[in-house]
Amino acid sequence: MTTVVLPGHVSPFVVHFDDLDAMGIVHNARYAVFLERALSQWWSERGHSYAGGRPTTSDVLHAVAEYSISYKTPVRGTGEIGVHFWVETLGETSAVYRFRILSADGQTVHAEGRRVNVKLDPRTLRPAPWSDDARTHAHSLLAPVVEEAA
Template sequence: MTTALTYGDVMHIPVHFDDLDAMGMLHNSRYAVLVERAISLWWAERGVSFSGGRPTTPDAFNVVREYAITFHRPVRGTGDIIVHFWLDKIGTTSADYRFRVTSTDGETVFAEGRRVNVRLSPSTMRPEPWTDEARAIAATILRD
């Protein structure tokens, strides 16, 4: 990404042939998958993930509550794209992400949207507060 990044973070994510629709464009349903991969990979690099089917930290046990996306231009063909994401807000139990799917130079915005995750208790499946550790990590991508 050539544009200076002043908030959030970016992950380079590959678009594979099986991500494309019959017209050779990234299928609309795959955008959510690519955003999921980018955010999950970012957290995993910071020790928050799953291993052997179990969360490595309590904060890894979370679900998507809301997802909204606006499509601007199609991604045509395979190759890398960038998912630029940040936290707009982190509440007691929720995390409100914003994201943009762009070309690798950051000049073309293919799509942008919002995703809200909620941390759950594995035993009750009810919302549970984020840990102080997760809040400290999340603060690094919180937009002012």
């Protein structure tokens, strides 16, 4: 049996009744919320969050510059799913995340997409470099570069 090692991180997640639309499937807008919560939890566990209404580090101050999602097969009903995310590229001031919403067993891809974050300077709201700490953590999410044979 071949073991496939996925880049990034898979966060277990629970779909609740209020995530569903009138047809009993996850509402399309909830997928972005699922990713946001998974990313927030992951970064919070590494010291990058909000405490007492204030950011714990400057790296928490970022904006989403781009977001795209493709829906593959609906999540039908409540229960466990997985939110798989990784960093495709890490720039000086930006990070490109890729993500997939998976069935609990990881066998079904319900949706997949891309999100671009840009770190902002709180005074100017212009792009600012990620800290060394954030870069170190983000590197653990980087997908390996696969060289194609010539």
